[in-house]
Amino acid sequence: MPDFILNTDDNVYNPAEDSYLLADNLEIQEGQSVLEIGTGSGIVAMYASRLTDRITVTDINFDACELARRNFEDNGIDGIEILFGNLFEPVENRKFDVILFNTPYLPTEDDDVIDDTINYAFDGGVNGRKVIDLFLNEVGNHLNDGGIVQLIQSSLSGNQETLSMLDELGFIAEIKASEHFFFEDITLINAYKI
Ligand SMILES: C[S@@+](CC[C@H](N)C(=O)[O-])C[C@H]1O[C@@H](n2cnc3c(N)ncnc32)[C@H](O)[C@@H]1O
Numbered sequence: 001m002p003d004f005i006l007n008t009d010d011n012v013y014n015p016a017e018d019s020y021l022l023a024d025n026l027e028i029q030e031g032q033s034v035l036e037i038g039t040g041s042g043i044v045a046m047y048a049s050r051l052t053d054r055i056t057v058t059d060i061n062f063d064a065c066e067l068a069r070r071n072f073e074d075n076g077i078d079g080i081e082i083l084f085g086n087l088f089e090p091v092e093n094r095k096f097d098v099i100l101f102n103t104p105y106l107p108t109e110d111d112d113v114i115d116d117t118i119n120y121a122f123d124g125g126v127n128g129r130k131v132i133d134l135f136l137n138e139v140g141n142h143l144n145d146g147g148i149v150q151l152i153q154s155s156l157s158g159n160q161e162t163l164s165m166l167d168e169l170g171f172i173a174e175i176k177a178s179e180h181f182f183f184e185d186i187t188l189i190n191a192y193k194i
Helices: 017-023 043-048 062-074 117-121 130-142 159-168
Strands: 033-037 054-059 081-084 096-102 143-154 171-181 184-193
Touching: 017 043, 017 096, 017 143, 017 171, 017 184, 033 043, 043 054, 043 062, 043 096, 054 062, 062 081, 062 117, 096 130, 130 143, 130 159, 143 159, 159 171, 159 184
Parallel strands: 033 054, 033 096, 054 081, 096 143
Antiparallel strands: 143 184, 171 184
16 A cells, blocks of 8 residues: 555556555665656655655656646645656656656557557557567666666566667666566566666
């Protein structure tokens, strides 16, 4: 259960085990700048706000931006910058010390696509990597030297692919935590920019 007042919305991802796997393992030092892509309800950013007051969040789902704003307000959390848009578009030319993303990682066939904004919460394309790969290809441009990326995905979307890609992009990456569910492991991957 969250330690925060949590408003929810049918069009926005409800915090679940993956959200808390990230929130419980944040590697943020006081004063560091943090970008959370895909904030949803804002739950991870609210935990991050206990560690730093320099937080920017984005979401491609406008309802999520609105819900996060309400949750920050109802919990008396000021100063989190909320930006609407796709991946790094809203933060062009900006860099951060820590970048967080609980990705939409579920392998999703065309028939399973939901014609509503909640679809953004889980739809990782047929192999689960549609958004993960786009994110990984760009994340280095927005990270300060010595910075860290913390990403959540599923074993169904290929942990090894992510680790190999990060290695090729010049990061040192590891699976930092994982939890087993019926048919998948949810994993937290930490990647350090050297
Ligand atoms: C699994 S949910 C995680 C939500 C929240 N961070 C949490 O942990 O509970 C993924 C979130 O990423 C957002 N998202 C998906 N694709 C995105 C993209 N290309 N750019 C920005 N946000 C995206 C979704 O709208 C959704 O809010």
